[in-house]
Amino acid sequence: MRALIEHRLGALLVIGVIAVLLPLTFPSAYYYRVAALVFIFALAAVGLNLLMGFAGQVSLGHAGFLGIGAYAVAIGPTHFELASWLCVVGGGVLSGLIAFVVGRPVLQLKGHYLAVATLGFGLLVFIVLSNEAGWTGGPDGMPVPRLELFSWRARGPDTWYWISAATFLLAAVLALNLIDSPTGRALRAIHDSEVAARVLGVDVARQKLAVFVVSAIYASVAGSYIALFNGHITPDIAGFLRSIELVAMVVLGGMGSIAGSLVGAAVLVLLPQMLTGLHDYEQMMLGLIIMGFMIFLRQGIVPGLTAARDRWRS
């Protein structure tokens, strides 16, 4: 067990070293920008992975929390003159509270019923953000003031690269700690069989709710970062396709693999950038690649490749 923990944090150490060395190869600010987006989406994906990969609960509405976090840093400073960093925290707290309230009834549902309920939640957030134009600017969105910390302004892709990489690593360490805690073991028990977990004395409802709240906070912070980074936000951040994208990142990278969430986020952020040269064929290619990955590496990229490596060794 000890070796396992060290091994897992070892993977994070490798990611950290890569994150520090990677910018040496960046020829332009554009690369910082894309890499920052990878880390930000990976942050949300890690949270969702805790819910999906470890507790086995699907959410098709997680972009709703992305939206709450994003609009917290847009509305707070604009309408209430609050500091942006306070709004990141506030958005996280709000998302956590909403997840706490919504999660109680929603998480009693199972499988596809849970999927449709979370989908409905995401849609509700999207509809409110689109229609309350007085607060949110409606479908056209609203500008987001830059992040300021004690008269230091966070702007430029390179600054955001470091902020998002650091936050991702911190979030990944927290996630790994959670997984190796009694809560993490309870979650995996729930994943394998809810009935069996209950029989063993696991408070299933409470554990599911706890991980739902954590994953909502992760998504919310990621949403805040996206908004602050882009300087403008539209309700699409909370849309159904965004939710699907998050799920795709988790499943593509590998459910239950923290490093997988980073790989999944990287694939789905980088692919559209690389495929823009194909113009009209971009979507077709994207669909084909997703299908291909899922057919040939059905456990996800990281677990699939790990298994392949183990087979090759033995």
Place this chain on the structure above:
Amino acid sequence: MAEFLQFLFSGLTVGAVYALIALGFTLIYNASDVINFAQGEFVMLGGMSTVFLALAGVPLPLAALLAIVLTIAAGFALHRGAIEPARDASPVTLIMITIGASIFIRGAAQVVFDKRFHSLPPLLGSEPISLGGATLLPQSLVVLAGGAVIVVLLWLFIDRTLVGKAIIATAANRLAARLVGINTRRIVGLAFAISAAIGAVAGILVTPLTLTSYDVGTLLALKGFAAAMLGGIGSALGAVIGGLILGMLEAFGAGYISSKYKDAVAFLIILAVLFAMPQGLLGRGRVERV
């Protein structure tokens, strides 16, 4: 009263389309446990292919028929090319494959067709019928009648033919079905083909009313999925009822509460129903084996 009737008519029309999509979800789910999110793309393919075949000079009835055949081929290809090779994968993986397929089909449609909105001429003209103070477009009747015919035909097929019985057997227990000599692979392929056909017909019937474009599939799939879950996944009757209820919730929500929040109203009520009945209206509970 006239207002009420008006909302009822529009709700039933939209609901019939949702019901057909939900029926497609149910058929595939029962045969293979796959939630097929590409179901909405079948609807789009049916409508768009008919439009473009008609534009190319093919007579409308023939164009519609060809479009259905084309969509069936797409459904078949989806099963053979993407679902079958991954049949032992987890449900989430299979859902991701169908989502990948729907992105692919949508992408192909914007290349083969175009990105504009298209319509078809209504089957029985566009002279509105007045009924109890409300007006009804003849095409709405066509949609409702078409929906009813499909439901009855499907029921007859499943209930009265040997192949239909094989589908029921496959849905009940795949291993047992295989043991009594049913080629379950072919049955699942058939389920994809029938679902595709149902989706295509729905798309062709509703295009004169709501227009179609390459990207209508996503929203329709989402609504059809919600309808199937509301009715209780796996229940064909539930799918039809769920679809009709969802259509009416939207119409009455838009009419009496707020057109902006009609989807919100519909989903809030679906959530409320699911909290009270976690298996949907007609779904059966599954006992988890430990």
